[in-house]
Amino acid sequence: MAEPPQVQVAGPSSGPVEGVVLHLDEPLSFWGGFDSASGEIIDRHHPQLGRSVAGRVLVMRTGRGSSSGSSVLLEAVRCGTAPAAIVMVEADAIVALGAIVADEFYGVALPVVLVSEAELAGLCTGIRVGIDRDGTVRTINAD
Amino acid sequence: MALHLTDEDARRLDGGDGPAIRLAMRVVVRLAEALGAEELLDISAAHVDSCMYHGRAPLEFAERLAADGATVVVPTTLNASSLDLLHPDLYRGDPEEGLLARRLMDAYVGMGCRPTWTCAPYQLEERPAFGEQIAWAESNAIAFANSVLGARTDRYGDFVDICAAVTGRAPAAGLHLDENRLATIVFRLGELTPELYTSSLLPQVLGTLVGSVVGNRVPVIDGVPDPPGEDWLKALGSAAASAGSVGMFHVVGATPEAPTLEVALGGRQPDEVVVVRSDDLRRTRDLLTTAVGSDLATVSLGTPHYSVAEIGRFVEALAGRNVHPAVDVYISTGRGVLDEVEDRGWAEGLRSAGVTIVTDTCTYVTPILRETSRPAMTDSAKWAYYAPGNLGVDVVLASTRECVESAVAGKVVLDDAIWTEGHFDG
Numbered sequence: 001m002a003e004p005p006q007v008q009v010a011g012p013s014s015g016p017v018e019g020v021v022l023h024l025d026e027p028l029s030f031w032g033g034f035d036s037a038s039g040e041i042i043d044r045h046h047p048q049l050g051r052s053v054a055g056r057v058l059v060m061r062t063g064r065g066s067s068s069g070s071s072v073l074l075e076a077v078r079c080g081t082a083p084a085a086i087v088m089v090e091a092d093a094i095v096a097l098g099a100i101v102a103d104e105f106y107g108v109a110l111p112v113v114l115v116s117e118a119e120l121a122g123l124c125t126g127i128r129v130g131i132d133r134d135g136t137v138r139t140i141n142a143d
Numbered sequence: 144m145a146l147h148l149t150d151e152d153a154r155r156l157d158g159g160d161g162p163a164i165r166l167a168m169r170v171v172v173r174l175a176e177a178l179g180a181e182e183l184l185d186i187s188a189a190h191v192d193s194c195m196y197h198g199r200a201p202l203e204f205a206e207r208l209a210a211d212g213a214t215v216v217v218p219t220t221l222n223a224s225s226l227d228l229l230h231p232d233l234y235r236g237d238p239e240e241g242l243l244a245r246r247l248m249d250a251y252v253g254m255g256c257r258p259t260w261t262c263a264p265y266q267l268e269e270r271p272a273f274g275e276q277i278a279w280a281e282s283n284a285i286a287f288a289n290s291v292l293g294a295r296t297d298r299y300g301d302f303v304d305i306c307a308a309v310t311g312r313a314p315a316a317g318l319h320l321d322e323n324r325l326a327t328i329v330f331r332l333g334e335l336t337p338e339l340y341t342s343s344l345l346p347q348v349l350g351t352l353v354g355s356v357v358g359n360r361v362p363v364i365d366g367v368p369d370p371p372g373e374d375w376l377k378a379l380g381s382a383a384a385s386a387g388s389v390g391m392f393h394v395v396g397a398t399p400e401a402p403t404l405e406v407a408l409g410g411r412q413p414d415e416v417v418v419v420r421s422d423d424l425r426r427t428r429d430l431l432t433t434a435v436g437s438d439l440a441t442v443s444l445g446t447p448h449y450s451v452a453e454i455g456r457f458v459e460a461l462a463g464r465n466v467h468p469a470v471d472v473y474i475s476t477g478r479g480v481l482d483e484v485e486d487r488g489w490a491e492g493l494r495s496a497g498v499t500i501v502t503d504t505c506t507y508v509t510p511i512l513r514e515t516s517r518p519a520m521t522d523s524a525k526w527a528y529y530a531p532g533n534l535g536v537d538v539v540l541a542s543t544r545e546c547v548e549s550a551v552a553g554k555v556v557l558d559d560a561i562w563t564e565g566h567f568d569g
Contacts, residue, residue: 002179009177027358027388032507032529036198044433044531062358063388066529067192067280070300075198090359092388093317094300096177097170101302104169105204112177 004091004114006135009099011085011111016130018140019084022056023125024048029065030072030098039081057131058083059123063092073098077108085111085131089120113137146175147182152312163211167306174303175314184315188271189219189308190264190288192280193301194251195508196225196244201301205250208305215255215308218269222281223262223448224248225509229478229502236510244509254309260503261477263377263448265292268479273399276319278307282390283447283525286380289391291373293399295319298359298390318390324400325409326363326393328356333366333420338561340368343456344542346375347524348427349419350382354389355427356417363393363407370397374453381447382524425562431527434518434537437554441519441536442466442546443506445475446526451483453543458489460547466497467553471513475501507533520555522546 011017025047028034033043039054054076063069073095076082082102086095091114099110113135115123123129128141148156156172158165175183193201225244227233234241252258259267264279265287271277271294279288279296280303288294297317299307307313317323330353339345353362364379371379371394383389393401401407444457454474466472474493476484481502484490490500506512507530512519515536521527527540539555549556 002181004177004179009173029385031197032385032533042532045430045528065282065385065388067282067285067298067300067304068195068197070302071193071195071197071201074204074302075200078198078200090388091178092359093174093178093298093303094388096174097300097302100170100173100177101204104166104173105207106200 006114008091008096008112008114009103010109011131011133012109013133016132017085017111018128018130019055019057021059021123021125021127021129022051022053023123024058024060027060027062027064029069031066031068033065034072036072036076036079036081039076053083054081055084057085057087057129059087059120061120062088062090063095067094069094070097070101074101077102077106077110082110085113087113087115087120087123087137089114089117146172146180148172152183155310161212163208163213164310166208167213167309170303170306171310171312171314175316178314178316180314180316182315183312184276184319185311186217186276186278186307186313188217188275188277189215189304190222190279190281190284191219191251191256191304191308192222193305194221194224194248196240196247199243202243202247204302205247208309209250209253213254213309216311217308219256219308220259220264220267221251221256223504223508224260225504227501227503233499233501233511234509251305254305256308259477259479261448261479262505263450263477266448266450266477266480278304278313280304282384283377283381285390286384286392287377289318290380290393290398291376298388324361324391326361326407327414328360328362329404329413329416330362330364331366331416331418332364333418335421336561336563339421342542342561343378343522344428344561346371346378347382347522347540348424350379351386351431351524352419352423352427353392354383354386357387357389359388359390361391362389363395363401363404365395365404367394367397374450377447385525385528421562428540431524431540432538433531434539438518439470439520439549439553439555440514440517441512442470442472442550443519443521443526444473444543444546446505446507446521446523448480449474449476451480454480454484454489456543457547458492460544461496464496464551466550468497469553470550472498472550473501473506473511474498475505478502512536520546520549
């Protein structure tokens with residue numbers, strides 16, 4: 001088996017996706033950990049409890065938890081509360097599936113890309129990044 | 144290396160078998176690409192988690208597939224849903240949302256899935272055999288299928304479960320393949336009190352600890368004294384899969400791909416060895432407890448769905464007593480298990496003792512609890528982890544025995560002797 005590709009789910013063909021990073025200190029289960037109506041993290045044990053992921057470039061090392069995460073992510077896309085992009089180190093089918101079906105079913109491109117551990121560490125909350133269609137994550141503004 | 148599709152795969156991907164198969168194949172193929180698969184493989188069974196209601200978008204997806212004529216081509220079971228069809232009065236949610244949840248369930252039954260409505264499909268009579276390639280979703284069921292049955296499924300999410308069921312195909316990736324099933328990290332149990340060894344709490348807190356350390360690596364647990372039974376292994380996998388992204392684990396001497404530590408590791412050295420001590424487990428228990436004091440409104444058991452044996456242990460622990468009138472006690476289980484429990488005469492006894500039996504769904508995924516402003520107690524790490532976020536309820540994680548004693552007493556009663564033998568420091 002080959003290594004999972006850097007581009008798990010491609011972004012829009014119209015151009016890069018830009019957004020402000022929300023770097024999670026622990027992985028998030030979209031089901032049970034996130035509210036698709038509000039876009040907020042509701043996992044009571046999560047260090048970023050209460051933060052909104054809507055429109056952010058969500059950075060987390062791996063996926064976590066429930067298979068239902070795919071459904072909740074798709075519903076978040078429909079509600080406009082989904083992240084703009086998701087950046088991880090490890091491929092995760094549950095996360096990828098939410099984005100794949102968003103593209104297949106609604107034509108909404110929510111890029112999911114993999115980076116190295118070192119690159120992940122550099123993606124701090126608050127910086128603005130662009131994600132190219134080839135999966136490159138570029139820092140636009142470090143403020 | 145790129146994904147190689149058979150001519151038949153390619154024909155169906157192009158719409159040769161109609162729009163439903165085309166959509167399903169596209170989801171399977173795109174997931175295969177994301178996972179780095181080189182081909183697809185045939186599956187012989189599926190378990191669909193997508194039947195739990197999470198909003199209109201997943202409903203639209205299911206109804207589109209159903210309207211386009213999708214039908215499962217392998218035996219397919221359905222996960223716990225958002226409604227208890229046998230006890231509909233238990234539902235306290237928004238009626239309109241209830242109707243949408245019902246439409247979702249109907250869509251999956253309409254595609255030929257069996258209305259099993261359980262998150263513990265491994266408790267059904269027919270279950271996958273060792274080595275069988277399957278596509279299961281529901282994180283605890285995935286862990287059980289791989290680890291305890293020795294069947295092979297990757298850690299699937301919603302959508303691909305039904306897409307695999309209607310195409311009969313899945314990515315040849317992840318835990319479907321030999322090389323990804325070997326353990327790379329060892330957890331060794333240190334000295335514990337005899338009470339903790341036999342407590343239902345041990346696999347719950349051990350699984351949580353394992354899941355929070357390993358991420359998506361495959362762990363092997365060594366030093367479990369007596370070969371644990373299926374309920375113990377179910378608890379371990381369920382807790383590990385909600386604390387991390389564990390799709391498979393080994394327990395030396397208990398799970399089929401771990402007759403010895405060496406075999407579980409494939410003859411290689413582990414990347415890491417973690418020694419687990421009583422204090423680590425106690426800390427894990429404490430982290431999952433959000434309530435303080437002894438106030439108790441609810442006891443919720445059966446996550447994942449209680450087996451016949453687990454209900455039997457509850458009946459034994461209750462020992463003919465009634466639960467306290469001020470405490471609501473819920474046991475969630477599959478309708479298949481309920482049939483068996485009815486036949487044994489236990490169900491009537493439980494109801495008259497004040498216990499509410501919930502089927503087809505679970506108390507933390509849908510509004511069932513009468514009281515969420517006061518604390519709930521559970522013997523499930525998974526329930527303890529998710530319920531505070533889902534329901535806004537505060538929770539106490541405890542052993543089944545502690546839950547029973549607390550239900551009878553009408554307040555939280557913990558037995559701290561399981562942590563430190565012969566000395567009470569709680």
